[in-house]
Amino acid sequence: MRLVIVGGVAGGMSAAARARRLDESAEIIVLEKGPWVSFANCGLPYFVSGEIEDRNALIVQTPGQLRASLNLDVRTNHEVVGLDASTRTVHVRTAEGTREIGYDALVLAPGAEARRPDIPGLDSSRVRTLRTVDDAVALRDEANRATTAVVLGAGFIGLEAAEALVRRGLDVTVVELAPQILPPLDAPMANLALAALSRLGITVRTGVSATAIRPGTDEDSVALSDGNELRAGLIVLSAGVQPATAVFERDGVYCEHGAILVDGRGRTNLPGVWAVGDATAASDPLTGARRPVALAGPANRAGRLVADDIFGLPAARPQPAPLGTAIVRLGDTTAAMTGANKRTLMEAAIDHHTIDLHPTQYAGYFPGAVPFALRVHFAANDGRLLGAQAVGTDGVDKRIDVLATAVRAGLTIGDLIDVDLAYSPPYGNAKDPVNLAGMLGQNVLDGITRLWHAENLEAETERALILDTRNADEFASGHVPGSLNVPHTELRARLDEVHRAAAGRPVRVLCASGMRSYLAHRVLVAGGFDSATLSGGMRSLRATLGEQASAYLVHLPPDGARIPPASTTTERQTVRSEP
Amino acid sequence: MRLVIVGGVAGGMSAAARARRLDESAEIIVLEKGPWVSFANCGLPYFVSGEIEDRNALIVQTPGQLRASLNLDVRTNHEVVGLDASTRTVHVRTAEGTREIGYDALVLAPGAEARRPDIPGLDSSRVRTLRTVDDAVALRDEANRATTAVVLGAGFIGLEAAEALVRRGLDVTVVELAPQILPPLDAPMANLALAALSRLGITVRTGVSATAIRPGTDEDSVALSDGNELRAGLIVLSAGVQPATAVFERDGVYCEHGAILVDGRGRTNLPGVWAVGDATAASDPLTGARRPVALAGPANRAGRLVADDIFGLPAARPQPAPLGTAIVRLGDTTAAMTGANKRTLMEAAIDHHTIDLHPTQYAGYFPGAVPFALRVHFAANDGRLLGAQAVGTDGVDKRIDVLATAVRAGLTIGDLIDVDLAYSPPYGNAKDPVNLAGMLGQNVLDGITRLWHAENLEAETERALILDTRNADEFASGHVPGSLNVPHTELRARLDEVHRAAAGRPVRVLCASGMRSYLAHRVLVAGGFDSATLSGGMRSLRATLGEQASAYLVHLPPDGARIPPASTTTERQTVRSEP
Known part of the structure; x- marks a missing residue:
């Protein structure tokens, strides 16, 4: 039995290692186009930043170690340039020429390569990608010489690269064609992540594209679609990836949009040929749409699974479609997501509710407690969890992992x-943010809570009375034009006033994060009002408005002209943190 | 509709707040025996330590705030001394005397009180408990005067109190009757937690009890069952709690071992009477045995649920039995658990497997990566997750929360x-510890991995060859007496040597944490050996041996006499971190 594996990084090497553990006698050959196998591709930005100092730390395994440990025949600088499935042969090019290697089973793990948009001048020597160890070494070297950098693309890796370069002292601008950074995130969450980039000193230009790169002596010039030009001693191309499958598609492996189509066990259309990783397409668990998922976790697990299938392990179970769980560090902030986002849900016309919370990462009275933004989507009919996103400085990764587990289950x-969940003041809350999301969401399903959303702000302000239930100080610090301020603790006594102000219109309540307005909403419902409470409160409203927030909101002067506080109550003191 | 709630802390106040949100017109009276409602009881140790500076931070809500916000009638220093369910009346004692209050619905949330063992001298004024705000204030004051402290009981709160006192500069000894600290943890995990206490400078005496407390001028003397005496300027009684239910049991509320028996909606045997929190008994989700679960999370959620039931919310679902998820900070270390432990599984005769891992909290090549101990129990027949425990300095709370979600699901x-799960080098691994546990555990179910366990060390060393597959340096640093050292990378070439050494006996393989020995196990199985690999490797073996480890293990001299390294391979370099 000879198993040949094309590609020696995440998925390919997982397949090779698992294969050996299942069959001590198989011949296992790994063909890697580049000079390195089993390297830490997700660690590359942290080598560029200098947080990982030693390049050797990125090399998880060498061919020699893999031979000693797993008896693998790992051949670097071996590029597969042809496949003949009828004779079970691959054509391999090395420095010495091209030869044929036969196989009994073949695993394709060629990965993906940087997408290269059609920009004149993109072949400038100042344009770099960040896909390999050599890329990272070169980028770090260049960063020592350059003082300015432009990153093309505000996806996860682009932003990691931007942070790495700003940590090296460069003046960094990120250019993104989409209207927001991190397109997998919903817009308000992306705006919160944007604020973290701003704190890092990174400039972000969304909604524009690079139209040309013009070489200069010390720096190139990057022309933008809005007519501006940026100086760049270094340009990082991070405009997404595409499966590196041209050879295989040409030779009969069925692909869609360049991605190899596989079943739940990694089998391709050709007998004896499996495929894994960034080069393959997986079904969206919600919509069934097939798309590449360039994530290390699913790739590694798929590698293991195809080995199980090849060696006939009876328990081998199809791999469920990846949820697309992803996370990125942006300075002091973490942004993460799992499952479907708003866009996917809208496009698939899936009737759903969205809730926004701003809970603290652990007990509010414990030193260092600070809120993070948590958004959860769930089905309107049966409450099934569909997706979640979180942005904040602490507690984000834990809650997204819990929610990813819940979505998967x-x-x-x-x-x-x-x-x-595990509660003690330094770790969580007696009602953890995840529990709170459950309570709030179930309230929505049960009709106890009726939400309105900041994205409908314009329509709601036109037809409804906006009732701001924060205290007078908070109201003065920025409120929706035309809103009425009645602190929630005074609401029962001032219902008549609200009735007069509403004048038959619906009442749309808000507070800082949605807790006090929920209490007010229940009082208003009991009083016969058409009421709804703002999901996530002013925090979510500000995140939705983004940079327009300060211009839109009405601020009262902080001096003598200020309205005297009607109440000294603050969010923290007044409300039990529960929906 | 008049709702009366007895007890104004976690469960009781949750019921009151939810009741108001469901019914604006109900009269809601909360009767609290003590001077404070809605205080942060889990935060008390951190007030004693000084991490929480201001006592007011512990007071989440005052009666005045609850009146303003939720229109609750909260009466402190109101002790319920009788219940007449036939007339729906409670008897309430205050400073002004005793009066009757009628109710339509009654929620009992009296909580629990410190268990007071029968120790002569326990009424010494130096003996304190840590259950209320006043307790915490008094303890902090006393700690400023005392230089020595004895904590009776090594449960979660006892250890939190011990850490708080050692942070205040006291010389602290913890006395625990059980043979280990933190009895809900399995012994090897408790030993790891014990090491953290040792690093804090806390002395722990397990397997002994206090037999008498004798007053002294500056300090009391605590006599122990082993004949020793401890000096103590301060004694903290933390020997567990018991439900504060005597009045209600006497007046007809059905209790078992002092805990109020409730159904999944919090109903007691008496019509119109519900109960929640530490005073109630919940079914063990695995064994069905009823026991009190003194945890804030389940209490808060139960409070919310009984309000739903009282106000006839159609969607109110029975609360599932708590999993007993718990966590404690011990200096630089976190110990946490969820679900069943070994003892419960053995007592219930549930056939199960146990796996031990020592994964890093995030990518091993990222700065600061350090292993933590993870143990998972699952059913031998169908693989159902039964429980998990973890101890370490980082990443513990996240994995236990993920596993708690998985157990619940x-x-x-x-x-x-x-x-x-969300992967990026600063947050996790492409194969997260939770994924690794799944791979290892499924391998066990599939027979690909066969484990042996450190708790059977004596029996295995008697009948089997212990094969140590670490490198020579590691072997020299401490190994099992009589074991043969063959680094895993040399095993294929030295199989004959193993065959001779085994001489027909089974081979029991080990390495540092179980990864290399798993690879070796697969080689041995292919070679026809009766082989098994040590769960969790030397790390788990040391944790199992605890303080006996250094005496039991054979150490080779670290100088010239040392065996020359047969391989320079280290754990980190050699093995892909996957089972």
Whole structure:
């Protein structure tokens, strides 16, 4: 039995290692186009930044170690340039020429390569990608010489590269064609992440593209679609990736949009040929749409699975479609997501609710407690969890991992109420943010809470009375034009006033993060009002408005002209942190 | 509708707040025996330590705030001394005397009180408990005067109190009757937690009890069952709690071992009477045995649920039995658990597997990566997750929360393989510790991995060859007496040597944490050996041996006499971190 594996990084090497553990006698050959196998591609930006000092730390395994440990025949600088599935042969090019290697089973793990948009001048020597160890070494060297950098693309890797360069002292601008950074995130969450980039000193230009790169002596000039030009001693191309599958598609492996189509066990259309990793397409778990998922975790697991399938392990179970769980560090901030985002849900016309919370990462009275933004999507019919996103300085990764587990397990929003998470003041809350999301979401399903959303702000302000239930100080610090301020603790006594102000219109309530306005909403419902409470409160409203927030909101002068506080109550003191 | 709630802290106040949100017109009276409601009882140790400076931070809500915000009638220093369910009346004692209050619905949330063992001298004024704000204030004051302290009981709160006192500069000894600290943890995990206490400078005496407390001028003397005496300027009684239910049991509320028996909606045996929190008993989700669960999370959620039931919310679902998820900070270390422990599984005769891992909290090549101990129990028949424990300095709370979610969702060990967790080098691994647990556990179910366990060390060393597959340096640093050292990278070439040394006996393989020995195990199985690999490797073996480890293990001299390294391979370099 000879197993040949094309590609020796995440998925390919996982397949090779698992294969050896399942079959001590198989001949296992790994063909890697580049000079390195089993390197830490997700670690490259941290080598550029200098946080990982030693380049050797990126090399998880060498061919010699793999031979000694797993008896693998790993051949670097071996590029597969042809496949003949009828004779079970691959054509391999090396420095010495081209030869044929036969196989009994073949695993294709060629990965993906940087997408190169059609920009004149993109072949400038100042344009770099960040896909390999050599890329990272070169980028770090260049960063020592350059003082300015432009990053093309504000996806996860582009932003990691931008942070790495700003940490090296460069003046960094990120250019993104989409109207927001991190396109997988919903816009308000992306705006919160944008604020973190701003704190890092990174300039971001969204909604524009690079139209040309013109070489200069010390720096290139990057022309933008809005007519501006940026100086760049270094240009990082990070405009997405595309499967590196041209050879295989040409030779009969069925692909869609360049991605190899595989079943749940990694089998391609050709007998004896499996494929894994960034070069393959996986079904969206919600919509069924097939798309490449360039994530290390699913690739590694797929590698293991195809080995199970090749060696006939009876328990080998199809791999479920990846949820697309992803996370990125942006200075002091973490942004993460799992499952479907708003765009996917809208496009698939899936009827859903969205809730926004701003809970603290652990007990509010414990030193260092600070809120993070948490957004959860769930099905309107049965409450099934569809996706979640979080942005903040602490507690984000934990909650997204819990929610990813819940989505994978098929839990409903109401099930989150009773998930028993570990509570002690330095770690969580007696009602953890995940439990709170369950309570709030179940309230929405049960009709106890009726939400309105900041994205509908314009329509709501036109037809409804906006009732701001924060205290007078908070109201003065920025409020929606035309809104009425009645602190929630005074609402019962001032219902008549609200009735007069509403004058038959609906009432749309808000507070800082949605807790006090929820209490007010229940009072208004009992009083016969058509009421709804703003999801996520002013925090979410500001995140939705983004940079327009300060211009839109009405600020009252902080001096003598200020309205005297009607209440000294603050968010923290007044409200039990529960929906 | 008049709702009366007895007890104004976690469960009781949650019920009151939810009741108001469901019914604006109900009269809601909260009767609290003590001077404070809605205080942060889990925060008390951190007030004693000084991390929480201001006592007011512990007071989440005052009666005045609760009146303003939720229109609650909160009455402190109101002790309920009788219940007449036939007339729906409670008898309430205050400073002014005793009066009757009628109710339509009654929620009992009296909580628990410190268990007071029968120790002569326990009424010494130097003996304190840590249950209330006043307790915490008094303890902090006393700690400023005392230089020595004895903590009776090494449960979660006892250890938090011990850490608080050692942070205040006291010389602290913890006395625990059980043979280990933190009895809910399995012994090897408790030993790891013990090491953290040792690093804090806390002395721990397990397997002994206090037999008498004798007053002294500056300090009391605590006599122990082993004949020793300890000096103590301060004694903290933390020997568990018991439900504060005597009045209600006497007046007809059905209790078992002092805990109020409730159904999944919090209903007691008496019509119109509900109960929640530490005073109630919940079913063990695995064994069905009823026991009190003194945890804030389940209490808060139960409070919310009984309000739903009282106000007839159609969607109110029975609360599932708590998993007993718990966590404690011990200096630089976190110890946490969820679900069943070894003892519960053995007592319930549930056939299960146990796996031990020592993964890093995030990518091993990222600065600061350090292993933590992870133990998972799952059913031998169908792989259903039963429980998990973790101890370490980072990443513990996240993995226990993920596993608690998985246990709650009824996932199997194999399901953990494909849980899509958020990966980026600063946060996790491409194969997260949770995924690794799934891979290892599924290998055990599939027979690909056969484990042996350190707790059977004595029996295995008697009947088997212990094969140590670490490198020579590691072997020299401490190994099992009589074991043969063959680094895993040399095993294929030295199989004959192993064959001779085994001489027909089984081979029991080990390495540092179980990864290399797993590879070796697969080689040995292919070679026809009766082989098994040590769960968790030397790390788990040392944790199991605890303080006996250094005496038991054979150390080779670190100088000239040392065996020359047969391989320079280290754990980190050699093995892909995957089972």
